[in-house]
Amino acid sequence: MSTTREEQSIQDTQVQGVAEGVGQSPRRSLPAAMRRLVRSKGVLPVVSVIVFLGLWQYFGSQVNPILLATPSAVASAFVEITRDGTLWPAFLRAMEVLGLGFGLSAVAGIAVGVLMGRSEAAHRVLNPYVSFFQSTPLIALTPLVVIWFGIDFQSEVAITFLLAVWSIIINTQEGIRNTPSSLLDMARIYRASGPSVIWNIALPYALPYIFAGLRIGLAKGLIGVIIGEMDISLQGLGGLIQNYGDAFQTAQLLAAIICSSLVGVIGTLILEVLRRRIAPWAERASVREQE
Amino acid sequence: MIDVVPQARIDVRGVSKRYPRPGRSGESFTVLANISLTAAKGEFISLIGTSGCGKTTLLRMMSGLVSCDQGSIRLSGQLVRGVPPSIGFVFQESALLPWRTVRDNLAFALKGKHLARGEVERRIEDALALTGLQEFARYYPHMLSGGMQQRVGLARALVGDPDVLFMDEPLSALDALTRRRLQEDIAAIVGRIRATTVLVTHDVDEAIFFSDRIFVMGAAPGSIREVIDVPLPRPRRHVDLLNHAEVAQLRDRVLGTILGLV
Numbered sequence: 001m002s003t004t005r006e007e008q009s010i011q012d013t014q015v016q017g018v019a020e021g022v023g024q025s026p027r028r029s030l031p032a033a034m035r036r037l038v039r040s041k042g043v044l045p046v047v048s049v050i051v052f053l054g055l056w057q058y059f060g061s062q063v064n065p066i067l068l069a070t071p072s073a074v075a076s077a078f079v080e081i082t083r084d085g086t087l088w089p090a091f092l093r094a095m096e097v098l099g100l101g102f103g104l105s106a107v108a109g110i111a112v113g114v115l116m117g118r119s120e121a122a123h124r125v126l127n128p129y130v131s132f133f134q135s136t137p138l139i140a141l142t143p144l145v146v147i148w149f150g151i152d153f154q155s156e157v158a159i160t161f162l163l164a165v166w167s168i169i170i171n172t173q174e175g176i177r178n179t180p181s182s183l184l185d186m187a188r189i190y191r192a193s194g195p196s197v198i199w200n201i202a203l204p205y206a207l208p209y210i211f212a213g214l215r216i217g218l219a220k221g222l223i224g225v226i227i228g229e230m231d232i233s234l235q236g237l238g239g240l241i242q243n244y245g246d247a248f249q250t251a252q253l254l255a256a257i258i259c260s261s262l263v264g265v266i267g268t269l270i271l272e273v274l275r276r277r278i279a280p281w282a283e284r285a286s287v288r289e290q291e
Numbered sequence: 292m293i294d295v296v297p298q299a300r301i302d303v304r305g306v307s308k309r310y311p312r313p314g315r316s317g318e319s320f321t322v323l324a325n326i327s328l329t330a331a332k333g334e335f336i337s338l339i340g341t342s343g344c345g346k347t348t349l350l351r352m353m354s355g356l357v358s359c360d361q362g363s364i365r366l367s368g369q370l371v372r373g374v375p376p377s378i379g380f381v382f383q384e385s386a387l388l389p390w391r392t393v394r395d396n397l398a399f400a401l402k403g404k405h406l407a408r409g410e411v412e413r414r415i416e417d418a419l420a421l422t423g424l425q426e427f428a429r430y431y432p433h434m435l436s437g438g439m440q441q442r443v444g445l446a447r448a449l450v451g452d453p454d455v456l457f458m459d460e461p462l463s464a465l466d467a468l469t470r471r472r473l474q475e476d477i478a479a480i481v482g483r484i485r486a487t488t489v490l491v492t493h494d495v496d497e498a499i500f501f502s503d504r505i506f507v508m509g510a511a512p513g514s515i516r517e518v519i520d521v522p523l524p525r526p527r528r529h530v531d532l533l534n535h536a537e538v539a540q541l542r543d544r545v546l547g548t549i550l551g552l553v
Contacts, residue, residue, distance in 0.1 A: 182384050186380070190401075190402070190451070191376065191404075192399070
């Protein structure tokens with residue numbers, strides 16, 4: 001029996017649908033599967049990285065290994081310095097300095113930020129200093145910090161703290177100050193105490209801002225960790241970076257640098273997990289971040 | 292001209308408010324000039340007028356959020372200086388805490404009263420039952436529609452058993468159908484507990500629907516142009532007021548006064 005063109009194309013689609021489902025006709029289903037793969041979200045980043053690594057490998061092998069180590073060389077250097085016990089203690093040390101330095105800056109930063117956000121007087125008194133330090137290239141303070149705290153762990157924690165804390169203060173303050181006046185009016189009507197307003201209204205409202213500040217502070221603090229270790233104690237990942245750099249061991253150097261990125265990634269992931277648990281009502285994208 | 296009623300729930304006398312004009316001239320702009328009004332216990336009054344007539348400012352002054360430059364306000368005989376105890380306020384934008392459930396939002400309003408745990412629970416249950424929100428006690432505000440959120444705002448205003456209930460255009464952000472439904476619900480609730488209520492609205496029909504008396508205000512300077520009685524029994528339903536001759540007359544009168552035609 002004859003079918004109209006429309007009926008024929010519907011039949012074709014149905015056949016193709018069955019084929020995709022059951023996999024009976026590989027020639028028909030392959031293009032469809034590939035199309036789905038190409039459209040999926042993870043493909044482009046993965047392809048981009050693969051292409052990048054390929055190009056790096058190619059050009060790296062043409063060039064003096066001191067200038068640019070290939071990905072394969074970096075990978076084997078990574079394995080080597082992990083196996084011989086160099087990398088892991090350095091990684092741990094960097095995490096310790098970051099954990100302590102950033103942790104202290106988070107506590108102090110949030111506390112001062114809340115104070116400056118709630119009290120106009122506190123804001124006026126402290127703002128000149130916050131603005132000053134926010135604008136200063138704080139790494140320049142390293143020699144001074146060393147004079148005060150010595151050539152070791154405490155100095156690096158201090159540097160990390162100093163780099164991280166200002167962004168946390170500023171973003172926390174911004175969040176507290178942006179508390180909607182309707183919520184504050186409501187708190188007055190129902191006679192909430194000052195501390196109750198901070199704990200139940202201002203602070204929860206400011207959490208997205210606070211987390212934005214923490215993310216920035218973490219990145220800046222990590223800079224402090226690495227440079228501190230490079231310049232002050234020559235230990236930890238910064239120490240490895242400095243030493244491999246001095247010795248022109250580029251593959252090991254790149255491995256150490258990648259490891260320090262990992263520290264940052266882990267820290268950011270921890271913050272994100274915390275944010276989801278503490279402030280699930282907040283959407284990441286909606287907060288304006290202040291550097 | 293105004294009788295001073297000794298047992299008045301609300302007693303506003305000669306109240307004025309000025310704001311400085313922007314710029315350095317030192318001139319000020321009078322938002323409210325010599326306002327006086329009273330409301331008896333259980334009465335429902337509305338403040339209505341065009342923008343800028345000071346109705347919201349007056350409401351905020353009566354609830355203690357804003358201070359008077361001149362004159363005095365008394366609630367239940369007590370002078371209002373700052374926010375008085377035991378009032379409820381329904382905001383236009385719900386002002387619910389997004390990180391707390393409906394139940395916990397109501398609990399927040401009771402914090403200042405330092406009640407026993409059992410008493411807090413009982414009052415919350417009562418308020419939820421009164422406003423038909425029992426099922427939604429554990430919901431978060433973002434899960435509720437605008438109308439439901441305003442309902443929660445009302446429950447919160449009532450949970451503390453307030454002397455006076457203030458409502459600042461509580462329904463203007465809602466669509467017309469939801470608004471009508473909520474108007475009837477609010478009228479029923481307020482009628483049941485006989486709350487003394489002050490409503491600010493720009494909607495003439497809404498004012499007539501709810502009020503015992505309507506205070507029509509005018510701008511520049513903010514003052515009360517006329518006080519119009521609505522002698523219809525409360526609580527009212529929309530179906531009863533449809534094609535009601537007296538309602539049509541009242542409507543003309545209120546609207547006319549607002550527009551300066553009367």
